[in-house]
Amino acid sequence: MPIIQTITGRSRDLGGFSVSRVLPAPARRTLGPFVFFDEMGPADFPAGQGIDVRPHPHIGLATVTYLFAGGLTHRDSLGTVIDIAPGAVNWMTAGRGITHSERSPTALREAGHHMHGIQSWVALPVAHAEDAPAFVHHPADTLPVVGLPGARLTIIAGTMFGATSPVRFPHPIIYAELHLRAGASLALDPAWGEIGVYPITGAAHVDGSALTPGSLAVVEGAATLTANTPLHAMILGGAPFAEPRIIEWNFVSHSRDRITQAETDWRAGDFPQVPGETEFIPLPETPPKPQPRVDYP
Template identity: 55%
Template sequence: MTDDWREIEIPGRERDLGDGFMVRRVLPFAKRRLVGPFVFFDEMGPANFAPGQGLDVRPHPHIGLATVTYLFEGEILHRDSLGSVQTIQPGAVNWMTAGRGIAHSERTPDDARRNGQRLHGIQTWIALPRAQEKHEPAFIHHPADRLPQASQDGVVLRVIAGEAFGLVSPVAVFSPTLYVAIEMAAGATLEVPPEYKERGVYPVSGELEINDTPCPVGHLQVLTPGSRVTLRAAGATQALLLGGDSLEGQRHIWWNFVASEPEMIEQAKADWRNQHFDPVPGETEFIPLPE
């Protein structure tokens, strides 16, 4: 088969977040800023933390987006300026709506820090529609057992957010959203429905083919709108399916801020610089505004 199913392939680029903790950054990309409402996509790890070591992302701000954390291995402790304190574990979802502004931190929980842990997961930002950009900030945790799951013919699907394959996630989204975790046994196949305008497939591990074309791990395959594609696992495979309807107008991104108008980002810069964001209870540190 030809590869007319593929609009663009986006390779993950390695970034060091500090202390040697590496991520693979996929979005934003110069030639493709968003896929559906997804404006940012990082794969964290896999990273092995020795006893006494851990992740320490100090309090920092967001506007105009929802952050979504989904883990394959390990634990992260979330704290935010609403007073939320929540440990996320594999298969669960932490969904934080920044809206008009929120601050949060992400750290390794005490037990995992004492014992050491392997951490592997995905962090994404979902840009909010214009009408919801100044939504009241909110945080909600969805345990793994609340996410709908289906298994058939060597394929396990878990719908993280939105609706797909006849399953509806309990995560409240602001625009039509596609976000599905896929596990495939060797030889298994899966037809990807074409109803969402923008779709991407991200192989996390294993050996994935799309319409008989091998697709490397860590590269996002953005599918041609309306194309019918078949995923095939040449070996045991993990992948993510993401996308949704495109948003109205462009989005500006600066540091941790996303907005439809540059003026909103300038205001957020000033607010963080002047400490007008609510603080994160239990935290005394913060990440200064980049200058």
């Protein structure tokens, strides 16, 4: 059976904004380098309302924001200020430590807007966990698009079907947005490593096993994804790490001591600050288990 596991997203209401948390889950903590995967929305914000994620820290990971609708203004301790639009990629490498905030852009907040997208984290390899923090933005028109019979893929990270994303990540990874026409099929390559298919809308199956929108299907071995109706989905995964990862709040590391040090540094105010912002999210003192503490949006 190609589908070896199905992970259903767990709904979390963040004050009128629905998030479906898929990874980490009790049944599976990681998929390739992915340690966190949330579907944000869909949600409609009336005029005057939006998302306000106060400054908070990260270590040991890269955050990946990919939107289908709406927008977010990203600010970080490197001095970056940039809006992300649907189809573009914000890729923030935390390395040894970064602080950032995410808020609804002023124009969208004033007008009211529809919001929908994916927020994910990928763990950095141990050799790169303490790299200098960095931020890159890739507009939608810089991402390669692969056209196959009945299929259209935007390659967000890694190499798939002969196309390579401009995102640079020091570990084998795959990540793509897929639109598949009803009746069309797509071969899933076991050479990609661990593979997950996350349907957003539409009905589909992998070698006869049905997929459920909002649930991550983990696929093993050579398999074929076939759409029963027009399908919108994400494909993600890559090579797993040899070392397990610890996730506490917004910190990721292979070392418990490193997590403890990051918590101490945030309490003491020793992380770099986001220029022009004085708010911050305090470190929660009683983290729920086994899930990480996450304070966005």
